[in-house]
Amino acid sequence: MARRLAVVVAHPDDDTFGCSGTVALHAVDPSFRFVLIHATNGAAGQIAEGSGASRETLGVVREEEDRRSWVALGREPDRHEWLGYPDGGVADEPFDRLVDRIAAILDEERPDVVITFGPDGITGHADHITVGRAATAAFDRLADRGDGFARLLHQAIRRSEIEAWNERLVADGKEPFDPTELYQPRGVADDMIGVEVDCSSVVDRKLAALLEHRTQAGDVDSFDDDGIREALARETHVIARPQHGAGAPPLADVFEGL
Numbered sequence: 629m630a631r632r633l634a635v636v637v638a639h640p641d642d643d644t645f646g647c648s649g650t651v652a653l654h655a656v657d658p659s660f661r662f663v664l665i666h667a668t669n670g671a672a673g674q675i676a677e678g679s680g681a682s683r684e685t686l687g688v689v690r691e692e693e694d695r696r697s698w699v700a701l702g703r704e705p706d707r708h709e710w711l712g713y714p715d716g717g718v719a720d721e722p723f724d725r726l727v728d729r730i731a732a733i734l735d736e737e738r739p740d741v742v743i744t745f746g747p748d749g750i751t752g753h754a755d756h757i758t759v760g761r762a763a764t765a766a767f768d769r770l771a772d773r774g775d776g777f778a779r780l781l782h783q784a785i786r787r788s789e790i791e792a793w794n795e796r797l798v799a800d801g802k803e804p805f806d807p808t809e810l811y812q813p814r815g816v817a818d819d820m821i822g823v824e825v826d827c828s829s830v831v832d833r834k835l836a837a838l839l840e841h842r843t844q845a846g847d848v849d850s851f852d853d854d855g856i857r858e859a860l861a862r863e864t865h866v867i868a869r870p871q872h873g874a875g876a877p878p879l880a881d882v883f884e885g886l
């Protein structure tokens with residue numbers, strides 16, 4: 629059974645938001661293998677009040693928060709690699725070297741499914757976009773050799789979902805997201821979504837994992853209690869490889885059909 633998953637992201641908590649529900653759903657499957665790659669440790673990120681981190685310690689604290697998030701979720705990665713790129717500066721580093729480093733790990737692991745960022749980077753963040761491009765290039769380099777690499781997924785949010793979040797935020801008297809602004813979530817056309825994983829049965833575990841990212845508490849605070857649960861209850865992706873026509877009914881699991 630094809631159940632090897634590799635997730636390639638930029639910062640601690642990108643993984644929690646994007647795929648922890650999927651991991652929780654496969655947690656007890658003995659054939660499931662989960663490999664996680666972080667390009668940076670998020671050392672330039674926000675520091676929530678009371679989180680105990682300083683500008684000097686933030687990177688180390690966030691690595692530890694990320695480890696604890698997987699413990700809280702109840703399924704830790706089988707392999708977790710930190711590539712040590714500067715937070716906010718991945719795009720300024722040699723791109724081919726980044727592709728080589730991701731490809732070296734993926735070549736050892738031969739994952740069936742790779743999840744990374746697409747061209748929108750979810751939030752337009754240059755680190756996200758660069759890591760997604762590099763992981764996609766690594767996938768393309770390795771995919772034609774057989775064994776694994778059956779599917780490449782780009783994390784994405786339906787445009788209509790962001791519109792629904794915004795209606796809720798406005799109703800609560802809060803500032804809505806602006807998808808044209810850097811670091812604000814942006815969506816793809818609804819019919820581009822090729823995988824939609826219903827994580828509602830594990831949403832408590834996903835929320836517990838997210839709350840371990842204490843230095844990033846602001847990300848959770850922008851939602852009300854029901855809103856964050858609803859937002860976490862679905863993990864959606866564009867199927868980047870093999871090419872997948874728009875409008876087909878979404879698969880219910882990242883491994884479906886493999």
Ligand SMILES: [Zn+2]
Binds near residue numbers: 638639642753
């Ligand atoms: Zn990020």
